[in-house]
Amino acid sequence: MTRIIAGFAGSLTLKxxxxxxxxxxxxxxxxxxxxxxxxxxxxxxxxxxxxxxxxALALEAISRGAASAVLVEKSFAAVQVCKANAALVAGRAGRGERPSIQIIGKPATSYLSSALDTFDLVFIDPPYEVGGLELDHVLEGLVPRLAPDAVVALERSSRTPAPAWPAGLALDKVSRYGETAVYWLDPETPDSRSG
Known part of the structure; x- marks a missing residue:
């Protein structure tokens, strides 16, 4: 069972x-x-x-006070689940506090190649079978979409090698939880490159 952990939609069960x-x-x-x-x-x-x-990740952030969220998913069935979950979470918001939640039904690389918005917080949680080459393209496409102080959380199997970080992204730290490794990334600045 997946649920929202905290915030205005805390304890809400998600599909x-x-x-x-x-x-x-x-x-x-x-x-x-x-x-x-x-x-x-x-x-x-x-x-x-x-x-x-x-x-679940974006909707947890919305429940805890994020201003807006864009959910990108290529699977039609998963898009329908995202829409249903977004409606459940939005229904828990207080009066006049309708969160901005947008669901995009396309592959991550396709979305990033046409996106114009910038983001402060990014979750990347691909299925473990997504290969390194696709992930490389996603990370490269993400760099121009990051706000200067953005935080990126990338989940991978702890058994797979660390991805290659493109110019513009720097590894801050790695947290391991059993089978899951979370890579914390920040936009790379000219100052951090010279260090």
Whole structure:
């Protein structure tokens, strides 16, 4: 069972696609959001959720005060689940506080190649079978879409090698939770390159 952990939609149970996605466990999601709250990286942020699946990561951020979220998912069935979950979360918001949630039904690379918005907080949680080459393209396409102080959380299997970081993204740290590794990335500035 996947649920919203905290915020105005806390304890709300979310629908999960029947196949093709790998929802982030509540334990890992709680750890991710504890780290984000410690960095003050949720409230008022513009969120992008690539490989959204059920939308749990972006919708958790909305519940905890993010200003807006774009959920990108190529699976038609998962898009329908994201829409249903977004409606459930939006229904829990207070009067006059309708959160801005947009669901895009296309592959992550396709979305990034045409996107114009910039984002403060990005979740990338691809199925483990997504290969390194696709992930390289996604990370390269993401760089111009990041706000200067953006935070990127990338989930991968702890058994797979670390991705190659493109110019414009720097690894901050890696957190491991059993089978899951979370790579924390920041936009690379000219100052951080010279160090």
């Amino acid at each position: 999960v696609p029947s196949a093709g996605t790998r929802p982030t466990s509540d334990r890992v999601r709680e750890a991710i959001f504890s780290a984000l709250e410690a960095r003050d990286a949720i409230d008022g942020m513009r969120v992008l959720d690539l490989y959204a699946g059920s939308g």
